[in-house]
Amino acid sequence: MRTYVGEDQGGSGRGCPEEEKGDAMFRRIGNLIRGFLSLFISGLERANPKALIEAEKENLRKQIARFNDNLATHAGFCERLIRQIKSLEAQERDLTAKAAANLKVGNRNAAGQYALQLKTVKEQLEENRRQLEAAEETYKKLVQARDVSVREAQAKIEQLKRMLSETEMLEAQAELQEMASGMISSIGGAGDTLNRVEEYLSERRDKAAGRARVAASTIDTTQVQLMEAEQQALADQALTEFAAAYGLEMPAAAAMQVEAAPAAPPVRDMGPEVEKQ
Numbered sequence: 001m002r003t004y005v006g007e008d009q010g011g012s013g014r015g016c017p018e019e020e021k022g023d024a025m026f027r028r029i030g031n032l033i034r035g036f037l038s039l040f041i042s043g044l045e046r047a048n049p050k051a052l053i054e055a056e057k058e059n060l061r062k063q064i065a066r067f068n069d070n071l072a073t074h075a076g077f078c079e080r081l082i083r084q085i086k087s088l089e090a091q092e093r094d095l096t097a098k099a100a101a102n103l104k105v106g107n108r109n110a111a112g113q114y115a116l117q118l119k120t121v122k123e124q125l126e127e128n129r130r131q132l133e134a135a136e137e138t139y140k141k142l143v144q145a146r147d148v149s150v151r152e153a154q155a156k157i158e159q160l161k162r163m164l165s166e167t168e169m170l171e172a173q174a175e176l177q178e179m180a181s182g183m184i185s186s187i188g189g190a191g192d193t194l195n196r197v198e199e200y201l202s203e204r205r206d207k208a209a210g211r212a213r214v215a216a217s218t219i220d221t222t223q224v225q226l227m228e229a230e231q232q233a234l235a236d237q238a239l240t241e242f243a244a245a246y247g248l249e250m251p252a253a254a255a256m257q258v259e260a261a262p263a264a265p266p267v268r269d270m271g272p273e274v275e276k277q
Contacts, residue, residue: 088125
């Protein structure tokens with residue numbers, strides 16, 4: 001029996017540390033999950049500053065709406081005090097007139113009752129006036145605080161929008177400069193793409209020029225010369241017919257050729273010149 005009791009006590013003693021270890025493990029897992037979520041959200045915020053600014057603008061609008069609701073409630077309290085003061089002032093005038101009238105006619109009891117009611121009304125009127133003054137002062141301060149807070153928040157949002165635009169412009173400028181720097185370092189280097197293209201085009205151009213030269217050397221010019229002589233003969237014939245039809249004198253062919261051809265230089269023999277007698 002004692003062995004069983006001891007075993008039970010030992011078992012219960014070992015159960016508590018295991019539960020504590022389990023709780024600690026769950027806490028660690030929860031902290032790890034919260035850390036991952038925090039990193040994920042921080043990354044989203046960094047990647048989407050425009051969304052954050054829009055969210056803050058929407059939050060500002062909601063805060064202004066809630067503030068205006070509370071301010072409207074306070075303004076309603078001020079209006080209620082103003083209405084009560086007007087009512088008490090009317091009662092004050094009425095009770096003053098009644099007390100004075102009864103006092104003139106010698107009705108002291110009625111005049112005393114009216115005078116007592118007038119005292120109470122005056123006390124209430126004085127208290128309401130103090131409350132109204134404090135409420136109006138509070139209302140003015142609340143409106144001022146709202147306007148200052150809204151202006152400050154709007155200025156901060158506009159500053160962030162300008163910073164975002166400037167940041168995007170600088171990032172685009174830096175990206176273009178990096179691209180230009182990469183182009184300068186890559187274009188014109190040894191073995192680059194443009195040099196290879198130039199080499200390929202040079203080879204093709206030289207080969208095409210060689211093919212054209214070979215093709216020109218194989219052309220038979222005899223037929224071309226015959227066609228040219230035939231066209232010249234037809235032209236001469238047409239010119240002769242034209243001159244005959246209009247009664248024009250055709251110049252001699254030899255004279256035309258002599259006029260067209262330049263004078264040939266004198267031909268000299270290779271031997272010594274013979275003196276003429």
